Every structure is written in structure tokens, then in C-alpha cells.
Amino acid sequence: MEGDPTLRLRVFDLNCWAIRYLSKRRQERIRLIGDMLRQEDFDLVLLQEVWSERDYSDLKVKLEGCYPFPHYFRSGVIGSGLCVFSRFPILDTLLYQYSLNGYPYMLQHGDWFCGKFAGSLGARQVLAWKLASLLPCSHQLHAEYCREKDAYLPHRLVQAWELAQFIRHTSKAADVVLLGGDLNMHPEDVGIRLLRGWTGLRDAFAEATHFEGCEDGCTLVPNNCFTDKSELLPFPLGIRIDYILYKAISSFMVKCEELKTTTGSAPGMDLPFSDHEAVMATLHIQRQGQAVGATLATAKPVLADVVTEARTEVGMGLQAAQRQRYSSGRMALLALLLLLLQAMAALGALAGLDAGQPFPKLSFCLLAFLAIGILLLATGLHLFHTMEVKMLHSTEEQMRMVLRMLQERP
């Protein structure tokens, strides 16, 4: 960065809502996204919910000329859905899987199956400047299905905490850290305050000198023909859950010059890119004379309050998980007892040489299968909730450690 002391970086972020067989007009929208990206001159494109590798391949072929460095984060049965297209060489990639991500038996929500991930990559700016490491994360947290009684809040807080820890650990030598994605959290939610406070990331919407797009920067708006209007009833303007966050480390300074969102449909078309609005930021990165030590964006007492609030929520989630672990364990025990009783009855019948078979064979057999089914299911649930308890406990402990540190050090 010696020839020209500033770098203008254009970042594009979108939750593409590209689920095969389920998302409406998927292929058409993916084509539209590809066409637009080819026309515009972004430097970094962060996409989420590109669940089909074929969609990624189509985009890759189309964007080869203008974004020569693409990366798809492969993982899980269905994949991570995360991909990045970059004008700069991608030097390194790392994928981090959250330890908790909803419940396998909540089939209607399905978050558990498409395990949520944070992807990180090291890229290098190689134009006229000396290198500036970039660390963009394209990422998504567990969805919120009911704001009043949000059963997933503790899981989302664990994810926000793990994401913050992942960023802290992997970004120490970067000059600039970027995080873009659908975080499934409103700006004032405890999870986002925790993430921002603990990493020092700044919100491009709040910092932008110039903004253009949906009111309040909303990214899930009633104007969009694909959004569920009933879900947005309490929020007439829509909600903001897609973010571009950034910070500079060491001797760099970042400013958000401009932030834009799409407004319910692709520019000049009547079809939106997705059910989410795209977020586009123009950042100015400048080398400073002097290296500045890492600072927290939030004052320590405020951060301590946020961590305390998050810890309380995680603690409540822990109690709920312990209750569920207990009841699934009891259910497994009851099923085992029933099986044992049946085995004794069968043995008794055999020993009595078929004298007094109290039950027709078929019903007896069906009952045994039922008991086996319940035993397997309840054991599975018990193991699952045991794991949940461990992870919630571990997060709560880490938060306690951080709180002690925040309170101790002046």
C-alpha cells in the first residue's frame, strides 16, 4: 500500500435462498445474480444459501473473467451453502462448524440438517499496493422462527459467541477483517451486541457516510414478493438481519463510504434476487502512520453487561436442556423396562410350553417393536441433549472467564 495509500473495496453480500426444489424461481434468480455480478465491479462477493453445487458451478463459469478466485465451502451432507468470489487471490481457507445448531427432530425448521458454518479465508490485495490481508467470513446463524418465545436463542448465542471467538483467533495477523452474512439477528439483539462488542467489528450501516436502499437498512422487507408477509406483520418496515461488519487491525484504517441495499426487486426488473435484500458496501482502507493496538468497540462496563445478559440466556437454555435430557433418559428407561417385561413374559410362556400365552403373537411382536423404537429414539435424544448440555455449559464457563477478565483488569 505504498504507491497509493488508499484502497477502495467494494463488497457484495446476499443470502441467495437457493434451495433445490423448494425455493421459487431459483435458476432464474441465480442467472440474474450472475449477470448483475458480471456487470458490476465488486471486489469481494459473499453468498449464502447456495445449497446446490450446480448453482455454484454455473456462477463460477459465468464469473470466471471478472472474479478469477472463487471458493465454495464444501461440508456436511447438504453443504455449507457458503461461497465467495474474489478479485484477489485466495491464499487460504478454513471452515468452522458451530457446535450447536437446533434440534434434529424439529423437521419443519430443518436448520439442524444444513449444519451452519463460518468460513474464513485469507486473501491478498496484489495491485499497486503492498499486501493487505483480508479475512472475509461469509456466514449464517440459526434462524429465528418465533420472536416472542424463541427456543433457539441459547443456540444462536452459542453460535454468536463461537463466531466471535473464531474471528478473534483467526484474524490476529490480518490488516482488515470483514464479516458479511445473514446473522438472523436484529441490530439491537443481545447476540449481535455480543459479537460486535467482543470482536470490535463495526456495522457498515451505522458507519456509512452515504446510504441508499430500504428504510432502516432492512434486508427482509414486505415489498419483496418472496417474503412471508404474516411474519413481518409486527415490523411494517421490515427487519435488518443481513450485515457487513468490518474492522481494521494494526496500522490500517477503514471507513464505510457508501452502503446500499436492493429494494424488493433487482434493479430494473420485477423479480428480486432472493427473499433477502442484497447489501453492498464501499469501504475505504487507508494505511495509518502508526500501528494502533487492538481495541474493543464497546466500553468495558457495557461489554460486561452484554456478556452477563448473554450468559443469563445461555444459563436458561442450559436448564431447559438439562430438563430435556432428564425426560428423554426416563423415557428410554421406561421403554427398556417394558422390553424386559415382555422378554420375561415370552420366557415364561416358553418355559410353560405355550400353556398360557396371554397375548396374540402379532400384537406381542408389534409391542416389542414399538418398545425398541421408543428405546432407540429416546436414547438418541438423551445423547443429543447430553451434548447440548455440555456445549451450553462450556460456553457459559467461557463467558464467566471473560467476565472475570473484564472486571479484573483496569
Added chain:
Amino acid sequence: MEGDPTLRLRVFDLNCWAIRYLSKRRQERIRLIGDMLRQEDFDLVLLQEVWSERDYSDLKVKLEGCYPFPHYFRSGVIGSGLCVFSRFPILDTLLYQYSLNGYPYMLQHGDWFCGKFAGSLGARQVLAWKLASLLPCSHQLHAEYCREKDAYLPHRLVQAWELAQFIRHTSKAADVVLLGGDLNMHPEDVGIRLLRGWTGLRDAFAEATHFEGCEDGCTLVPNNCFTDKSELLPFPLGIRIDYILYKAISSFMVKCEELKTTTGSAPGMDLPFSDHEAVMATLHIQRQGQAVGATLATAKPVLADVVTEARTEVGMGLQAAQRQRYSSGRMALLALLLLLLQAMAALGALAGLDAGQPFPKLSFCLLAFLAIGILLLATGLHLFHTMEVKMLHSTEEQMRMVLRMLQERP
């Protein structure tokens, strides 16, 4: 580090083999390990296979006075088994889960169930010196059960690769990086050459000025009363699979002054600490006048050869996984077909008003349950192998990217 320019760091590493109900004389050995650690003045203690949290708590209580900063990495149903005791404050912790870890149906090996992890922590030396960040990883890779026909080699290579990537991403701002653990790989194995080559970590055994312990630094020796003698028949001296690796980044220099291993039993006792030998290193850390850029420990052409070798193995694993995915898919399809046939027969019988029931009801019912069982199992396997294919493919692709980079840049 301005007052005294050098720091002497004593590191202890041991795979404790502390599996509840399975490991022999577990509690006695844990007590012995605790007593020894309290007497010796190590700075960092990295333990693996401490599967029971009660064992950890016992150690924690016993070592409170001399190692005031302990950490247990909680995760999964059984846990990670990893814990650290430190004389220095632990500032931050992060746990990384490998994407592949054996097969759930290989019950006799059980690796899949105790998901293997790499734990990382940032610690700070706060005595008379200025801070030196330490990043110890206590960690373990998938076990090797048959060296001649090692079905787990591709998984172990994926883990070695992921561990190397994890270290590269999380250690950039550390002054000194330490990795201690049971890596389940012989020193000449491709996995360890890959890990060392790609991270630049040095092997304390190879670098030590003074060595004391089992011949060739072996850590699984026939002398130890808990080792399986038949497994060690091809290796009369034993094998070396537990390591302490290190490197200095930025303006520090690390030298291994002394390396010791236990020799089949705890000093002055007839009982070993574990079925593995403990590894103890004394490192000298010195501040250098000038910052040195990160270097690879292995020359680029050699590293390219290692990555190529690993990539070939991963590619072979990928082919095997694709075959297994295909056959489990076929099996699921056949079971589904059988179920459909049965349903048709049942419907036919119902329509014909029980006229020609060709099968006794009980056998018919049992056959249906069998088909359902096979369908579920085969579908589960198919999903599992789909995930395996994705991860192997992703690793192969990353290796290809690195190879291109190694070949391109002078």
C-alpha cells in the same frame, strides 16, 4: 521479555488413556499423574484422553496451587478428552472439530464416537518479561489399527491437513506456537511430514540438544505393561507417535534444550502413568533483534512432493468413499423396492378380501420390519458417505490450490 531476554519453558505432554470402566487402574494412575505434576515444575501440561470430567476435576483440585490456570475442552457426547494446566493466564480458548473421523459402524474402533478435536489457547507469560503469546494445542488424530492396510489413512490425512490449516490460521499473531499430543503417526509418515512441512513446526525430539528416555524417542513401547505386545511385534523398540512440536514467529527464537520420555513406568514406581509414555521438553525462548518473516521448515520442492503424496492418498480415499456411497444407495433402493412390493401384495390381499393371503401374517410383518430397518440403515450410510465424499473432495481441492501456489511462486 526486556528484563531477562530468555525464557525457559517446561512442557509436559501425555495421552492419559483414562477411559471409564475400560482403562486399567485408571484412578490410581490419575492420582499418580497428579502427584508427579505437583512435584515437578512444568509450565504447561497438555493431557489427552481424560474422558471423564471427574478425573479432570480431581486433577484440577490437586493442581490448583501450582497450575492456577486449567482448562477442559468440553464437547460432543463423551467430550474431547483434552485438557491443559498452565502456570500462565489462559486468555482465550477455541476448539476445532475435524470434519472426518472414522466410521460410526466400526464400533470396535470407536473413534467416531469420541469425535476428535484440536484445542487451541492463547496464554500469556506475565513474569518479569513482556508478553510472549503461546499457543499450545493439545490434540489427537484418528488411531491406526492396521499399518499394512490402513483404511483410515485418508481420514487421518484430512485431519492432519485441517490441523495444519487451523494452526496456520490461528497462530499468525503468536510469538511462539506449541503443539503437543498423540498424533497417531510415525515420524516418517506422510501425515506428519505434511503437518510439519505446511506449518513450519519443528520436532522437539529431532532438535533436542540433550535426550533422555526410550530409544528413538518411542512413546508406545513393549516395556510398558499396558501396551498390546502383539501390535508392537514389527517394531521391537516401539513406536513414536506422541510429539511436542514448536516454532517461533516474528522476533523470537526457540531451541529445545532437553527432551525426556518416561520409560515404561513412572519414575521410582512399577506402574506406568498410561499405556503411552509421557514427553517432557525444556524449551529456550529468546527474543531476537530483528523480526524474521514466516518461513516453511521444508524446502518448497520437497513440500510440493509431500502435498502431492498426501493428495494421491486422499484421492484414493475419495474413490473408495464414492464406491461405498454407491453401494449403500443401491442397497437402500432395493429395500425400498421390497417394501413397495410388500405394500402392493398387502393391498392386493385387502382388495381380494383376504382371498389368497400367500404369507402368514407374522412372517409378512417381520419381513416388512426387516426391509424398513435395512432402508433406514442404508440411507444413513448413504448420507454419511456423501458427507465423506464432500470432505475428501474439499481437502483434495485445497491441496491442489496449495500445490499450484507452491509451483507458481518463486
